[in-house]
Amino acid sequence: MSLQLEKSQTLTNLMRAFAGESMAQMRYILAADEAQKQKFAAIARVFRFTAEQEKQHAKVFGGFLSDFPGMSIDIAAGFPADNTCDMQQLLDLAANDEDAEAGTVYPSFARIARDEGFTDIADKFAMIGAIEDTHRKRFAYYAELMRSGKLLRSDITEERWICLNCGHIHTGSEPPEVCPVCGVDHGWSIREAEADMTFANML
Ligand SMILES: [Fe+2]
Ligand SMILES: [Fe+2]
The missing domain is CATH 2.20.28.10 (Rubrerythrin, domain 2)
Incomplete structure (x- = not known):
């Protein structure tokens, strides 16, 4: 299987997913620091809670890459530059990014992996995509509370x-x-x- 995976689009998608999850984790850690600094400790907790989950997603995708030590995998993809200090914007952008992952990116990675015959990897893309949708809901919920002054x-x-x-x-x-x-x-x-x-x- 590893030789086949080596030639697949799914290998690139695994690396894109690994990169995306790694960055999501870091964005949320930085967002949590910013929230803490601005006295939104509960919102900081929401970001840290989610950051830890992104780390675990990176670990799952990284696990599939462990058959290729030393290999360099090129990826071309857009990644969000959401390093703002505006808490409302941080929550809105996080909800947006999660929406893209849950609604577009992971469903397409899952479809490609299934077409290429990597059922177990396809299942992980699909399941993690479903988790990203819970992240979207959570960030959107707090974004709305903040917008309406009901935090x-x-x-x-x-x-x-x-x-x-x-x-x-x-x-x-x-x-x-x-x-x-x-x-x-x-x-x-x-x-x-x-x-x-x-x-x-x-x-
Ligand atoms: Fe994730
Ligand atoms: Fe997420």
Whole structure:
């Protein structure tokens, strides 16, 4: 199989995917740093959470390339230059990039891999494309909250907000400006149902 893969378009696509995932991870790490700097700690968490997943995607594609140590694979592709300091723009662009991956790039890589007879690789492109769609939804969700001024304001008066630093829960339409337990600013607050492993809907 490795000789066949060596001559395929899928090999190039694997390298493009590896490059794309690697850059996505770095873009999100940088976006997280920027968010943290601008006191959007919860948004920083969203970017870091997603960055870690991009790293794992790179690992999956990199695994298929491990049969070709020392080989240099040329790729020609466009990659997004989204290194802005504008948080609204960072979220919008991230949602856009994920949309391109989920809607166009990975479905086409999957189709080509299937045509070339690499079913297992085609499945990975398709499954990772589906994950990118969840990234798109998540970034679009926070982009919309930010645009509408609802990142830290809810229409629900009994909204439950969790401080991601200490876990303090506050009930109200807005989180407290300063956490009464640990003293961090409200940028650390997020709707409880959106926090990792809070099991908010089960408790
Ligand atoms: Fe990814
Ligand atoms: Fe993604």
